[in-house]
Amino acid sequence: MIKSLDPRVTREKIEENNLIAPLTPMDNWETYEVFHQKKRGDQHMHVGIVHAPNPEMALLFGKEQYGRRNITANIWVVKTAHVFASEYDDADMFETTPEKQYREAGGYKVMDKINKYKKANKG
């Protein structure tokens, strides 16, 4: 029997070898991805996961784990199983993005032409 410095533990009369059946898969349920919005107007940001048996409990745990200290306006939970993600190995599909200057404001430089035109037509 465990005799503890903590009287609450001693009162529980716990056997020292209180072996229990091992946990089995899904004992801790599936996971939900948690998205946290700090204040109205901000984007929701992914902050981590919680284990929960249903979406309502996932919201409750999400509040406890991610909204307890942070300022929070709103929380979303999404089943991990419902998130479809791109592969990091396919990151090359994003590679040409910075090269596409024709769709950026900085890709259009007209001042040279205007100045040249003005100079040529002066007087």
Added chain:
Amino acid sequence: MYGNAYIDPNEKANAMIAGEDPIKLAEFEARIARGEKIEPKDWMPKEYRKQLIRMIEQHGHSEIIGALPEGTWITRAPGFRRKMALMAKVQDEVGHAQLLYSAAETLGKSREDMTNDLITGKSKYSNVFNYPAYTWADACIIAWLIDAGAIINQVANAKGSYGPYCRALDRICTEESFHLKYGHDNVVTLATGTPIQRQMVQEALTRWWPPIMHFFGPSDKISQHSEILMRWKVKMASNDDMRQQFLNMYVPKIWDLGLVLPDPNLKLNEETKKWDYTEPDWDEFKRVINGGGPCNAERLAVRRMAEERGRWVRKALYNASEKYVTPLA
């Protein structure tokens, strides 16, 4: 880029990377060398995965078990404000375990397996929690100095290479700063209080000094595999370096309060600018970590009791049609 493509399996230092695809390994090491993070679905050496699971899981267990010696003092903390603060701290620690277990899960070990390995004694947790908190002052010393040690360790590891672990540690470090201030405040209150309070905090400090010196783990001379784990940014600082950093930051603060540390050899070496100290008793450390400490049996028995008594709730909410999917990040 680190190393070349050929791995000589007979080289002893290469045992950890034996059998790995040399090209993938080189890409992996180059990514880390560039300061990029590794994410869960990336290719990684088997040993990287294994060591990270072991480390993050143990860290999670330490948060759970660490809540026990401190939780003992919630009902007996002096004054309502300290009760509220200690309750918040213990709640934080349990929350940290949730974050850490989540990070370890992304590497492919289920939370159920982690709990099983904890309650059967297969996985370890921080050795300091195998010692009891005899008095309120012990709880104060833990909150100040053990959390101080934990912050040094966690701030270092937060710059590591594994994305999910770094993200968890960033959150954890923010909360730990409150623990440290709270612990320091309590120790200062006792140390500047009545003669009985001073004696109580001095005795607690004397009791906790050896476990605190053990906290960062065995000396680098004994520790194995360090080099490759540091290259992979799994281990960010050597045990001895972290211990030195701790002594540097906290010994002066302890001495400021006129408290005495139970090591006559402890002093700052003016030449090396490092702290000299009596080598901690590593046999005692091994004896306690392998089950011989004053509280090992109690800690695990209490954890098993909690697991068993809460089981019916989890079973009642269990939905057989759901399937487990490894979390994304």
